[in-house]
Amino acid sequence: MKQPSFSFLSRILAPLRAAYESLPPSVRRWTMPVLLVIFFIVALFSPAFINLYWQQVLIYVGINIILAASLNLVNGYMGEFSVGHAGFMAVGAYVASILTVWVFPRWGWGEYIPYLFPVALLVGGLAAGLTGLVIAFPSFRTRGDYLAIVTLAWNMIVKSVLENIDAIGGPRGFMGMQKLTSVAWVYVWVVITIYLLRNLVYSNFGRGTLSIREDEIASSLVSVDTRKVKITVFVVAAFFAGIAGGLFAHIIQFINPRSFSILKSTDVLVMVYLGGIGSLGGSILGATVYTVLLELLRPLQVWRWVVGPLLLVLLMIFRPRGIMGMQEWRFLVPREERVETLAALMERIRRKGEAVAAPAPVGGSSD
Amino acid sequence: MPVLQIRGLTHYFGGLRAVHDFNLDLEPGELVGIIGPNGAGKTTVFNLITGVYRPTEGEILFNGHNLVGKRSDQIVSLGIARTFQTIRLFKNLSVLDNVRIARFARMSYGVPAAMFRLPKYVREEAQTRERALELLDLMGLSEQATWVASSLPYGLQRRLEIARALATEPRLLLLDEPAAGMNPGEIAELMDLIQWIRRRFDLTIILIEHQMRVVMGICERIKVLDFGETIAEGTPAEIQNNPRVIEAYLGEEAVA
Numbered sequence A: 001m002k003q004p005s006f007s008f009l010s011r012i013l014a015p016l017r018a019a020y021e022s023l024p025p026s027v028r029r030w031t032m033p034v035l036l037v038i039f040f041i042v043a044l045f046s047p048a049f050i051n052l053y054w055q056q057v058l059i060y061v062g063i064n065i066i067l068a069a070s071l072n073l074v075n076g077y078m079g080e081f082s083v084g085h086a087g088f089m090a091v092g093a094y095v096a097s098i099l100t101v102w103v104f105p106r107w108g109w110g111e112y113i114p115y116l117f118p119v120a121l122l123v124g125g126l127a128a129g130l131t132g133l134v135i136a137f138p139s140f141r142t143r144g145d146y147l148a149i150v151t152l153a154w155n156m157i158v159k160s161v162l163e164n165i166d167a168i169g170g171p172r173g174f175m176g177m178q179k180l181t182s183v184a185w186v187y188v189w190v191v192i193t194i195y196l197l198r199n200l201v202y203s204n205f206g207r208g209t210l211s212i213r214e215d216e217i218a219s220s221l222v223s224v225d226t227r228k229v230k231i232t233v234f235v236v237a238a239f240f241a242g243i244a245g246g247l248f249a250h251i252i253q254f255i256n257p258r259s260f261s262i263l264k265s266t267d268v269l270v271m272v273y274l275g276g277i278g279s280l281g282g283s284i285l286g287a288t289v290y291t292v293l294l295e296l297l298r299p300l301q302v303w304r305w306v307v308g309p310l311l312l313v314l315l316m317i318f319r320p321r322g323i324m325g326m327q328e329w330r331f332l333v334p335r336e337e338r339v340e341t342l343a344a345l346m347e348r349i350r351r352k353g354e355a356v357a358a359p360a361p362v363g364g365s366s367d
Numbered sequence B: 001m002p003v004l005q006i007r008g009l010t011h012y013f014g015g016l017r018a019v020h021d022f023n024l025d026l027e028p029g030e031l032v033g034i035i036g037p038n039g040a041g042k043t044t045v046f047n048l049i050t051g052v053y054r055p056t057e058g059e060i061l062f063n064g065h066n067l068v069g070k071r072s073d074q075i076v077s078l079g080i081a082r083t084f085q086t087i088r089l090f091k092n093l094s095v096l097d098n099v100r101i102a103r104f105a106r107m108s109y110g111v112p113a114a115m116f117r118l119p120k121y122v123r124e125e126a127q128t129r130e131r132a133l134e135l136l137d138l139m140g141l142s143e144q145a146t147w148v149a150s151s152l153p154y155g156l157q158r159r160l161e162i163a164r165a166l167a168t169e170p171r172l173l174l175l176d177e178p179a180a181g182m183n184p185g186e187i188a189e190l191m192d193l194i195q196w197i198r199r200r201f202d203l204t205i206i207l208i209e210h211q212m213r214v215v216m217g218i219c220e221r222i223k224v225l226d227f228g229e230t231i232a233e234g235t236p237a238e239i240q241n242n243p244r245v246i247e248a249y250l251g252e253e254a255v256a
Helices: A007-021 A031-048 A052-077 A085-106 A110-136 A144-163 A183-201 A204-214 A216-220 A226-252 A262-275 A280-296 A298-318 A339-352 B042-049 B072-078 B095-101 B111-115 B119-138 B154-167 B184-200 B212-218 B236-240 B243-250
Strands: B004-013 B016-026 B031-035 B057-062 B080-082 B172-176 B204-208 B221-226 B229-234
Touching: A031 A052, A031 A183, A052 A085, A052 A183, A052 A204, A052 A226, A052 A262, A052 A280, A085 A110, A085 A144, A085 A226, A085 A262, A110 A144, A110 A226, A144 A262, A183 A204, A183 A226, A183 A280, A183 B111, A204 A216, A204 A226, A204 B095, A204 B111, A216 A226, A216 B072, A262 A280, A262 A298, A280 A298, A339 B119, B004 B042, B016 B042, B016 B221, B016 B229, B031 B042, B031 B212, B042 B172, B042 B204, B072 B080, B080 B154, B095 B119, B095 B154, B111 B119, B119 B154, B154 B172, B154 B184, B184 B204, B184 B212, B204 B212, B212 B236, B221 B236, B221 B243, B229 B236, B229 B243
Parallel strands: B031 B204, B031 B221, B080 B172, B172 B204
Antiparallel strands: B004 B016, B004 B057, B221 B229
8 A cells, every 4th residue: 555645744754754764674664663662652642742622632532442443444445334333332331331330330340440450451442343243254155235224223223222221310310430541541542542453454354355345246356264363353443432431431430322423423423434444544634633622613503514525525526535534653563564575575576486487568568 | 077066056136136046167268248238247257256245045165165245345355356346446546555455465564563563574565565566557547546536538447457366366257338338449458458358367256247359359158147047058159049139139020
């Protein structure tokens, strides 16, 4: 995949970049880990110098990055059109909340709840992942519009079911969660999510996922087990949506079924398509831009909800692949998959190559 | 023992009989051609073998495995690969990725191994990367390994499709009109290539082709289909003089 070109930016940064590239590779290898640790420390101490409002915005940005990146796996990489991501988020949110509000205190672990928070999130994610199978199975037989309708129905079913279970508050919602989600926690989960998704995307499952988007029949005819790939993708995407849901529940400390309506799913869709399909960097960008934009547009009051759909319509017309469509930021590409690494490997293979190669193309002078 | 045995293969699309009572015994290493006018059912035979359609009747045995009812990816991992009449590459992906995807069934690591970069994943990925690049080098596509597939010239796209099929490590290769849309120079080159990969990878090949030059030039045995029926079978010389074949291709008056 090509690197995106933001020419004016790269011109400003050129001297910096040159200086960086003159460093020995052994030093450069540590750039990412060191940066990540520095950011983590900043996030950890952010309550000291960022006000409560902007802390909350940062947390929403993080949650939305997780949602957008995971939905991008389905809609961008696999090319399906799922519009029910909030349904999975709801499952994660309710399960994690029930754990921290009811289950842990009842088991006498009340005082350890801040430490058990990741466990609650993981269980919420797993529960959401399990429900991801619900969408995976119809996807074997239906594609495109029909699958979109199935996922829409799924979102509505989740909402209705939650509204009708009185034990968890029904339409009134569920509360009593502690404020466990902090900037540092969200940061950690974002890093984990992006790292794991990146690894998946650059594995043969990721390439299988892309091949389903490109041509599903051809994909199964070159040995890709499309069912296995689809199950994997839906379950993984639902898992991370569930994690995001748990984080969300423990920042606003009150969830009701309406928080996970189709509107929430639409927001995530806008972030994915705005940032760019088939690009994790795009999802990071899309989620950040869209979340911050909505905050800045608060003076517009109700009218700001017009922005999302409008943006989606304009995007589909003028830039259907989004800002970073099918491109990736360099730091998100694994070292061994970067173009120059592959070219070097090719060079090595060519030099030891056997004498009997296939009859060469006629000077490549086709068409 | 034959590699492939097809018995009484019949397929209906609704009321239309696309293939009727198709039989074929394929010995290891053979190169058999299937010819026939448009709509004769040639591609349908390939689709039935590779599990795209499920036959209405008949059986297909490949090295003793019954293929009827198996999914395409299972059939391919048993050792049958194919190319398509109209090129069906993964257009927006790199040349290398196109080939690597075809090694899907040959990799054994699971999803967790991939996500956490476990040693098994790292090892198998490195191996696949190397194998795929070797194959591209062998097929004369090393310069273009990191290109997007759709940016290749037409002839190289055909070549890549064959490389992708070979990456699944097939014993039997089904080529569906590989010479379609090629100029005479490219066709000559393609014929050399088919014969070369046949030796190099020890393949049995079935070739569907409209270009008589290709079929007559490299096939040992030819089957002729018309309206789903097998109307003739034999060596290139026999087929060329068969009145039913001439009739099917040129119409009745030509024979009279």
